[in-house]
Amino acid sequence: MENGNRDLITREVTLNMGPQHPSTHGVMHLILHMQGEKIVKAEPDIGFLHRGMEKIAENLLYSQFVPYTDRLDYLSSMTNNLGYVMAVEKLLNIEVPERGKYIRVITSELSRISSHLLAVGAWGLDLGAITIVLYAFREREMILDLFEMLCGARLTYNYMKIGGVRGDLPPGFIEKCKEFVNIFPKRVDEYEGLLTGNRIWLRRNKGIGVVTAEDAINLGLTGPSLRGSGVNWDIRKDEPYLVYDRFDFKVATGENGDCFDRYIVRVEEMRQAARIIEQALQQIPDGPVNADVPEFVLPPKEDVMTKMESLIHHFKLISHGFKPPKGEVYSSIEAPKGELGFYIISDGSERPFRVKIRAPSFVNLQGIDHMSKGAYFADVVAVISSLDPVFGEVDK
């Protein structure tokens, strides 16, 4: 060890952590080079959940790939859907109606809350605080209920579609959502009561996995992992998409860049997301949710039943898809885990020539070596939880 002149130097041991270890958030395999109890090097070994998402996209119509994006970061499918459809919309140059944009904001913020709830809950679970995950899951269950009401699924939503969303808000959704937003801040106080002041939680997280602002930028970290180091970068604020520029919210940042700061950033982001939802529910206008572009977007079902042109467009779009113009686009959004980007190359045919997914967990995972170097073995668990990698997204 560099600093441990009095440490007993022993033979370096290589330890395999995962891929079935319960605290590695899925199928993560970490090869730890250890000197006694301390980490010399942590190498993530990925690919156990590789399904070839990018290649699958090349063989499907543009609209058929949306359900596959659900399976990237399966804890916040809604934002994955959003990232992909926004990239395709940029390629096609479609403008989504106002109501559609507001619905997208509401659902992606709900998704952010549910993702952070699981991140914080599982983090507590990994470090031995089992109560928190049960409480966090109660609120997560409420959000899943709302999503089930909205789009009929609890995990793989497939709610966004190119040019809008799959259906307008069902009756009773806004009331239930308001009820949730009212309850939620009090529940966050409860989580903080359980964790934030707890001396064990502080000892396990403060000063662990430190990454400075400069290192965080150099490593390419995004999302809460970057903001925990004090870098004020949030795509929602700095390059606003949809209607995020109309809401009043703050970007939470930490100071020291340790695990505890990343935890605080997540908790604060949950509060801010609830504020955004509240404002969006007040501002949401009436009107259509889907863009009226018959050559790219499916016409509404009522029109298909009554109008000949709509029926023809419907058959044409389903059986052949649409042909976007030739070109390349990159579009990114602020997903719960960081910057989620889709880079699409179109060769003018009805299938994408190439889809590159910039998955936040994949990039954040490379910070793990930097963060856990010199730490104890037990701290690696805290570091993994604080990065919150989801392996559907890392392995693609």
Added chain:
Amino acid sequence: MNELSTDNHKNSSSLSIKDLLKKVFFIDLIQGLFITFNYTFTKTITERYPDDEKWIPYKRFRGLHTLNRNKEGKELCVGCELCQKSCPTQCITVIPMEDKTGKGIADRIAYRWEINLLRCMFCGLCEDACPTEALKLGREYELASFSMQRQIRSKEELIKPQPIPVEFEGGVIVRATLEKGDKEIKVKPDLSVQKRWW
């Protein structure tokens, strides 16, 4: 960004008397224990599935596929094969046939309509593609079975009327009974006794 959050948690460097007392008397741990203790007196939110209770999903739920009839009892499916074409996993097989007997709404019906649930990912694109609203994803979600063959469901089974009426709003926990059969285990709901959990 200090005014946001980190200020409250920055008290580790200067340990005042108050903080010391808090630490000595385990205030931080008692605060957490107080929260959990309070929950002893609140309503239980868990659901006793499958023995006594069952969750009835909302109307838009995407469960097992259903094929529907119109009000006169004619089959709505016209065998247009759009569901087959829209399916990303190619799990739907449709073989259309001509039919002059008036079984369907047009002179074309599905001779065979099959779904392979092992491949299906319940994305609902087939539902969006159906031009006659014949195909809907229903509210059946207990799909486990003892054989792989059982996972291929055909038209004859899917066109039967649903156990939960389409008009039923859903989103409630109802009373249910567990029924164990030779081929499947089913939980039979009783829609008259309902409760909401939040």
